[in-house]
Amino acid sequence: MSLILILEQVLNGLQAGVMLFLMAAGLTLIFGVMGLINLAHGSLYMVGAFAAAGVAAATGSFLLALVAALVAAAAAGVVVETVVMRRLYARDHLDQVLATFALILIFSELTRWAFGSFPLYLNPPDWLSGPVTLPGGIRYPVYRLALIGIGLAVGLGLWALTRRTRLGIRIRAGENDREMIAALGVDIGRLYTLVFALGAALAGLAGALVGAIQSVQVGMGEPVLILAFVVIVIGGIGSIRGAFVGALLVGLTDTLGGIFLPELFKLVTDPATATQAGASLSSMSIYILMSLVLIWRPTGLFGAKA
Amino acid sequence: MKGLYVAAALAALATGAAAEVKVGMITTLSGGGAGLGIDVRDGFLLALEQSGRDDIEVIVEDDAQAPDTAVQLADRMIQSDRVQVLTGIVWSNLAMAVVPSAVNQGIFYLSPNAGPSQLAGANCHENYFNVAWQNDNLHEAAGAWANQTGYANSFILAPNYPAGQDALTGYKRFYEGELAGEIYTELGQTDYAAEIAQIRASGADSVFFFLPGGMGISFLKQYADSGVDIPVIGPAFSFDQGILQAVGDAALGVVNTSQWSKDIDNPTNAAFVESFQAEYGRLPSLYASQGFDTANLLISALEVADPSEDPDAFRAALEAADFDSTRGDFEFGPNHHPIQDIYAREVVQEGDVFTNRIIGVALEDRGDAYAEECAM
Numbered sequence: 059m060s061l062i063l064i065l066e067q068v069l070n071g072l073q074a075g076v077m078l079f080l081m082a083a084g085l086t087l088i089f090g091v092m093g094l095i096n097l098a099h100g101s102l103y104m105v106g107a108f109a110a111a112g113v114a115a116a117t118g119s120f121l122l123a124l125v126a127a128l129v130a131a132a133a134a135g136v137v138v139e140t141v142v143m144r145r146l147y148a149r150d151h152l153d154q155v156l157a158t159f160a161l162i163l164i165f166s167e168l169t170r171w172a173f174g175s176f177p178l179y180l181n182p183p184d185w186l187s188g189p190v191t192l193p194g195g196i197r198y199p200v201y202r203l204a205l206i207g208i209g210l211a212v213g214l215g216l217w218a219l220t221r222r223t224r225l226g227i228r229i230r231a232g233e234n235d236r237e238m239i240a241a242l243g244v245d246i247g248r249l250y251t252l253v254f255a256l257g258a259a260l261a262g263l264a265g266a267l268v269g270a271i272q273s274v275q276v277g278m279g280e281p282v283l284i285l286a287f288v289v290i291v292i293g294g295i296g297s298i299r300g301a302f303v304g305a306l307l308v309g310l311t312d313t314l315g316g317i318f319l320p321e322l323f324k325l326v327t328d329p330a331t332a333t334q335a336g337a338s339l340s341s342m343s344i345y346i347l348m349s350l351v352l353i354w355r356p357t358g359l360f361g362a363k364a
Numbered sequence: 365m366k367g368l369y370v371a372a373a374l375a376a377l378a379t380g381a382a383a384e385v386k387v388g389m390i391t392t393l394s395g396g397g398a399g400l401g402i403d404v405r406d407g408f409l410l411a412l413e414q415s416g417r418d419d420i421e422v423i424v425e426d427d428a429q430a431p432d433t434a435v436q437l438a439d440r441m442i443q444s445d446r447v448q449v450l451t452g453i454v455w456s457n458l459a460m461a462v463v464p465s466a467v468n469q470g471i472f473y474l475s476p477n478a479g480p481s482q483l484a485g486a487n488c489h490e491n492y493f494n495v496a497w498q499n500d501n502l503h504e505a506a507g508a509w510a511n512q513t514g515y516a517n518s519f520i521l522a523p524n525y526p527a528g529q530d531a532l533t534g535y536k537r538f539y540e541g542e543l544a545g546e547i548y549t550e551l552g553q554t555d556y557a558a559e560i561a562q563i564r565a566s567g568a569d570s571v572f573f574f575l576p577g578g579m580g581i582s583f584l585k586q587y588a589d590s591g592v593d594i595p596v597i598g599p600a601f602s603f604d605q606g607i608l609q610a611v612g613d614a615a616l617g618v619v620n621t622s623q624w625s626k627d628i629d630n631p632t633n634a635a636f637v638e639s640f641q642a643e644y645g646r647l648p649s650l651y652a653s654q655g656f657d658t659a660n661l662l663i664s665a666l667e668v669a670d671p672s673e674d675p676d677a678f679r680a681a682l683e684a685a686d687f688d689s690t691r692g693d694f695e696f697g698p699n700h701h702p703i704q705d706i707y708a709r710e711v712v713q714e715g716d717v718f719t720n721r722i723i724g725v726a727l728e729d730r731g732d733a734y735a736e737e738c739a740m
Contacts, residue, residue: 062565074557176399177581177606179612272555272578276396278396278554316558316559320547
């Protein structure tokens with residue numbers, strides 16, 4: 059296995075990680091600030107992808123499609139928050155899980171009703187398609203490099219938002235003590251709606267960006283949702299920094315595990331068994347990672363509260 | 365997740381005649397795999413409508429791609445709806461959950477899609493008929509086509525689940541060259557950057573992949589974008605009419621194997637393609653053709669005998685397969701699986717629509733590898 063191949067795989071892991079971060083950041087914000095488990099976060103990812111595919115088909119512009127994804131997902135987030143979630147903040151987590159699971163089904167069938175059962179077409183724009191040769195001779199798709207760039211930029215933006223703005227101060231205060239900041243006169247209802255919309259927009263953006271290289275179809279959000287939950291558990295629930303580190307860890311473990319574990323097994327057994335056993339173990343690798351992190355730090359890497 | 369109750373008492377409604385034969389269709393109408401079930405259903409109902417028979421009642425239910433739901437639906441259809449024939453299941457794991465117990469209760473099962481090896485071999489049954497293919501067939505044809513094309517160093521990949529393992533086994537059954545690599549991916553995986561990097565580094569002269577549904581869309585788009593230009597071959601499942609539009613340019617020129625194509629030259633097929641398009645406003649997929657053929661097989665046997673009055677005569681009529689198939693020649697082997705030609709097709713663009721064109725025959729009169737194990 060050459061060094062170039064390994065470097066390429068690291069880039070792949072990084073790319074998977076930053077996209078996962080967009081999903082996990084919203085999820086962790088919503089959980090951290092509102093104490094709400096939102097299983098429908100994957101549906102917002104799907105809404106973003108479908109909005110982008112619809113607008114791209116109508117206008118031919120990828121940038122407009124991204125804007126549409128952000129707007130549509132944020133709008134869906136606002137509607138969900140005001141209509142459903144508001145009634146659930148005071149409830150048990152189990153009620154929240156039940157209600158947001160229902161939302162998954164509702165979103166899926168609504169999307170099927172609106173767009174049909176067949177996958178939609180969404181491609182990266184021409185100016186981002188095809189491979190580019192990086193220093194060292196790695197041929198790598200431009201679009202994936204762009205994804206890494208966008209993911210890092212969003213990460214930086216979120217960091218600035220939470221550390222450098224008034225809204226960020228309120229979000230962090232909300233994470234620490236909801237009652238107190240309400241007592242201090244902050245309109246907590248509006249803050250919740252804003253945070254929910256922000257998280258939804260990030261999920262929608264991820265859906266549109268990833269949808270362009272994957273398939274835009276009903277149910278596309280749920281596999282990502284599970285990974286995003288793994289990420290926020292590893293990173294520590296409520297922590298954006300944790301979500302970032304966790305996402306990169308999961309992205310890299312998932313990608314590199316899929317490559318190296320079968321190779322490792324080939325040293326001790328025949329190739330056919332090795333590929334199968336390696337594939338099986340690598341699909342477990344992120345969960346093993348999660349357990350190890352939880353044994354070492356029960357609240358996750360950056361989890362503050364016990 | 366309770367399925368929709370879409371009872372379609374077809375022409376019976378128009379004439380008011382009592383339905384004489386009840387058919388239960390369990391298929392996938394919601395979730396990510398709904399496109400396949402919808403095509404099977406639409407093809408099936410189209411054939412019934414064209415037959416003009418008003419004595420066949422079809423009860424259509426959604427299994428949501430869940431084995432337990434499928435089992436519940438089958439129990440209800442057999443015990444309370446009293447169906448005599450079941451059909452419709454798309455996925456092999458659901459078929460394995462439903463078929464053995466149904467056929468043991470004397471119900472006839474006509475499979476419009478799933479063809480797991482168990483039901484073709486040791487667990488074959490006189491009341492089980494597969495109208496599509498045995499699961500390995502299209503992969504075997506891909507291997508045979510690779511030989512004909514002169515590929516000698518294939519990189520092969522499939523998801524790590526039973527049908528994926530069967531796919532790679534099927535490909536290797538006829539393929540005579542070397543393997544540049546063999547990978548099992550995760551089921552439901554959506555990012556193939558890591559696999560594509562391995563393909564690029566492997567020095568392969570061809571890539572065989574079995575990634576049904578959305579997995580195939582993701583793979584093809586990412587493969588095209590990676591700049592790797594090693595030719596790709598796969599079974600029709602990643603190139604059916606429903607999926608191709610979502611893949612777009614990335615699929616152009618890719619060779620895939622199928623027992624059906626819209627350009628198979630016979631009057632039945634031409635009429636089927638035209639009437640399907642007129643009825644539903646889209647081109648039919650291979651799943652639709654399988655649903656259509658299944659209904660026509662059923663109708664041909666009902667002309668001869670009633671399944672509840674004379675099951676033996678009904679079974680013999682099914683075995684005779686005396687109907688006009690969209691595939692032209694169609695006959696059953698000893699284990700009630702088709703013996704048929706399997707074609708190599710190429711993805712082409714006709715106007716705005718991406719579709720397939722036959723470029724050759726990959727396997728002629730192919731039965732399956734498990735018929736010998738079937739003692740019927």
